Amino acid sequence: MSFRIYLSPPDVGELERKMLLEAFDSGWIAPVGPDLDAFEADLAVTGGVRSAVALSSGTAGLHLTLLALGVGAGDEVVVPTLTFAATANAVMYLGATPVFLDVDESSWTLSVELLAAFLAERAAAGRLPAAVVTVDLYGQCCDYDPIAALCAEYGVALVADAAEALGASYHGRPAGSFGRAAVFSFNGNKIITTSGGGAVVSDDDELVRRIRHLSTQAREPVAHYEHRDVGYNYRMSNLLAALGRAQLAGLDDKIARRRAVRTGYEALLGDVDGLSFMPVASYGSPNHWLTCIRFDRRCALQPEAVRLGLQAAGIEARPIWKPMHLQPVFSGAEVVDSGVAAQLFAEGLCLPSGSALTDADVAQIASLVRSTPRS
Numbered sequence: 001m002s003f004r005i006y007l008s009p010p011d012v013g014e015l016e017r018k019m020l021l022e023a024f025d026s027g028w029i030a031p032v033g034p035d036l037d038a039f040e041a042d043l044a045v046t047g048g049v050r051s052a053v054a055l056s057s058g059t060a061g062l063h064l065t066l067l068a069l070g071v072g073a074g075d076e077v078v079v080p081t082l083t084f085a086a087t088a089n090a091v092m093y094l095g096a097t098p099v100f101l102d103v104d105e106s107s108w109t110l111s112v113e114l115l116a117a118f119l120a121e122r123a124a125a126g127r128l129p130a131a132v133v134t135v136d137l138y139g140q141c142c143d144y145d146p147i148a149a150l151c152a153e154y155g156v157a158l159v160a161d162a163a164e165a166l167g168a169s170y171h172g173r174p175a176g177s178f179g180r181a182a183v184f185s186f187n188g189n190k191i192i193t194t195s196g197g198g199a200v201v202s203d204d205d206e207l208v209r210r211i212r213h214l215s216t217q218a219r220e221p222v223a224h225y226e227h228r229d230v231g232y233n234y235r236m237s238n239l240l241a242a243l244g245r246a247q248l249a250g251l252d253d254k255i256a257r258r259r260a261v262r263t264g265y266e267a268l269l270g271d272v273d274g275l276s277f278m279p280v281a282s283y284g285s286p287n288h289w290l291t292c293i294r295f296d297r298r299c300a301l302q303p304e305a306v307r308l309g310l311q312a313a314g315i316e317a318r319p320i321w322k323p324m325h326l327q328p329v330f331s332g333a334e335v336v337d338s339g340v341a342a343q344l345f346a347e348g349l350c351l352p353s354g355s356a357l358t359d360a361d362v363a364q365i366a367s368l369v370r371s372t373p374r375s
């Protein structure tokens, strides 16, 4: 399906073109190179941590982070049910088992209450999970103070899936600076893109060094090909890192524009009865990756009718993530379900939110939403 306006398309310009061609002309076409080193240094700064390793995808980052933290077959890993499948897939790659916990209505992120109850119950049973993976959903951080305190209390590793949240903050601290390590994504639809890519950021230099090693086929630093571990081919290339550096330089502008897009939708749709916006938690500042709305039972509009109306006009909107515990592939998984994620899936919609969206686009989309035939 092709659209005139996409949900969150890449937003690239002259600087991206220039830096990509400079990298090309420099001769660093081979995987590593100066742009890769510089991109990693910049990412560590943006994530508010000491080290970063750039990889072929965010999913690869989740996989190698969990692997490097020792998660393996037979382990359980807590994952919020409201996320993109990549979070849970990374757990499956390791032969571990995801346990899905529901989210909090006030932030749409992992419920602190459910996590506290779950860890207490598992501690009593003597079978704590190997890790908790939080998800900074649609660019909004989780409530990290209590989550980190719980993980510390029970000695469970905390990993932040910040794939959607580059540039967001929590009590003034950047997304990426929570947990043992955090993962960013630079997929084509994320707030910045390297066409495809990701990174792991952490204050733990040794962990990052280990992940870098695993991402390059675990080659030992000797002339012949010597391997002590099973490795992966997950490293980002220098050319894509050049693209990433240019994108990262524009991150603040992209966040400002996405915030303005949300503010525009709020001004134009805020008075529709029963329509609300994803809450902004008082503890932080999201990057406003996607503007998500919700139609409650009082609303005369239905999300699927709105989506189809936009589609007929060549505009892409998407349902909220379908919760993992409702996915056929995870049908056997354990879930602590309070019904919130399922209700958000039934009532929610993500509106086009790209940073190149014009005010006229926002106005047209809002007016189409309003004029959707009532059921």
Ligand SMILES: *Cc1c(COP(=O)(O)O)cnc(C)c1O
Pocket: 056, 057, 058, 059, 060, 083, 084, 086, 087, 135, 161, 163, 164, 184, 185, 186, 187, 196, 197, 198
């Ligand atoms: C995009 C995304 C990922 C995966 O990132 P890729 O770079 O596409 O592999 C993981 N988790 C969440 C929540 C995402 O939105």
